[in-house]
Amino acid sequence: MNLQLSQIKRRAMENRIRQLSKPSLPGLMEITHGSEITLSVKTPVGQLFQVSSVFIGTNGKDKLFIELPEVNKIEREQFFQLGYRMTIKAASEKGEGALVRVTTKISHIISEPVPLLVVDIPPNIDVVQLQKEPRYGDSLTDKQGEMV
Secondary structure, three states, rough: OOHHHHHHHHHHOHHHHHHHEEEEEHHHHOOOOOOEEEEEEEEOOOOOOEEEEEEEEOOOOOEEEEEOOOOOOOHHHHHHHOEEEEEEEEEOOOOOOOOEEEEEEEEEEEEEOOOEEEEOOOOOEEEEEOOOOOOOOOOOOOOOEEEE
16 A cells, blocks of 8 residues: 555656645545555654554544554654644545645544544645546446456
8 A cells, every 4th residue: 555655646746736725624525534544743853753544534623533553652652742743645546536635733642442643624735636537436247247
């Protein structure tokens, strides 16, 4: 999945002209619940930490829920603190395909009963369209009705 995400990022950089700033909730609808995302946490002294996690969803108003990544205790204490800046990057496979980037900050860290990060939803997010035309699902079958 990381190789696929890096290829999508490369294509997005080539097509910067397709970058849009969208209102947050419609833009977040591009991300599939349960999909892999990349978190980049920046500390107040400028240290940057990147890790993969899972997108859980939103409350539909002002909060975004992310599975707390599996990191060791030192990394958790150093990089996952309330108020730290975070950039969330996700690849959308819906419609034309897009790279979604959300810049926010950590508002809550829940460790029990389920480890979750809760972040604020900003007013706008960046969406880079990757294709000019929408993708359509296909179901190809042969004469006997079997999938090909």
